Amino acid sequence: DQQVKQNSPSLSVQEGRISILNCDYTNSMFDYFLWYKKYPAEGPTFLISISSIKDKNEDGRFTVFLNKSAKHLSLHIVPSQPGDSAVYFCAAIPTGGGNKLTFGTGTQLKVEL
Amino acid sequence: NAGVTQNPKFQVLKTGQSMTLQCAQDMNHNSMYWYRQDPGMGLRLIYYSASEGTTDKGEVPNGYNVSRLNKREFSLRLESAAPSQTSVYFCASSEFRAGGGKGEAFFGQGTRLTVV
Numbered sequence: 573d574q575q576v577k578q579n580s581p582s583l584s585v586q587e588g589r590i591s592i593l594n595c596d597y598t599n600s601m602f603d604y605f606l607w608y609k610k611y612p613a614e615g616p617t618f619l620i621s622i623s624s625i626k627d628k629n630e631d632g633r634f635t636v637f638l639n640k641s642a643k644h645l646s647l648h649i650v651p652s653q654p655g656d657s658a659v660y661f662c663a664a665i666p667t668g669g670g671n672k673l674t675f676g677t678g679t680q681l682k683v684e685l
Numbered sequence: 686n687a688g689v690t691q692n693p694k695f696q697v698l699k700t701g702q703s704m705t706l707q708c709a710q711d712m713n714h715n716s717m718y719w720y721r722q723d724p725g726m727g728l729r730l731i732y733y734s735a736s737e738g739t740t741d742k743g744e745v746p747n748g749y750n751v752s753r754l755n756k757r758e759f760s761l762r763l764e765s766a767a768p769s770q771t772s773v774y775f776c777a778s779s780e781f782r783a784g785g786g787k788g789e790a791f792f793g794q795g796t797r798l799t800v801v
Contacts, residue, residue: 615775615792670735671716671779675727
């Protein structure tokens with residue numbers, strides 16, 4: 573049972589435009605959410621996070637939005653750059669779950685010139 | 686700082702062979718993890734160590750054992766490798782933020798294991 577879902581396996585965006593990556597979750601006990609970026613042959617690297625007490629967190633070109641009632645979060649990248657081309661994983665941590673991450677299946681983002 | 690270091694980076698095993706994947710972190714984190722990544726499956730937690738001396742099963746622990754050797758090192762052992770264990774293995778470490786807030790995990794570069 574996939575508790576964190578990323579329904580779009582891939583996304584293609586033009587350089588300079590907005591990239592929107594989506595993530596849905598089913599476990600209402602999740603209270604902390606993270607986005608990771610992964611290049612081929614490397615480990616995932618942390619990008620941005622959000623606590624369930626907030627609905628938005630911004631860090632430079634990256635903004636994460638959380639809609640708790642819909643159990644949905646999204647990552648916005650503005651403007652998109654070719655170096656943003658990577659696989660993006662959504663992850664979640666439940667209340668009392670330490671720092672154990674439950675990951676989505678990932679979305680491959682390709683930013684084209 | 687090297688962060689999280691994994692060895693080896695690549696390994697080919699025959700079915701039934703055993704091996705240990707090594708992981709060390711230099712960030713003084715209490716918690717360490719082993720994940721595996723398979724196509725279309727994301728990363729799945731194999732085992733977890735909240736602190737030195739403790740280990741817990743994750744989502745997919747069957748066929749694996751772990752040892753938290755000290756605060757820095759967390760090893761993953763395959764006693765009798767099977768083709769289903771062909772995967773990319775990632776070690777990670779994390780710490781709670783000051784004030785008890787949750788913190789992000791830092792990952793190693795991965796070990797690509799093929800079992801034939």
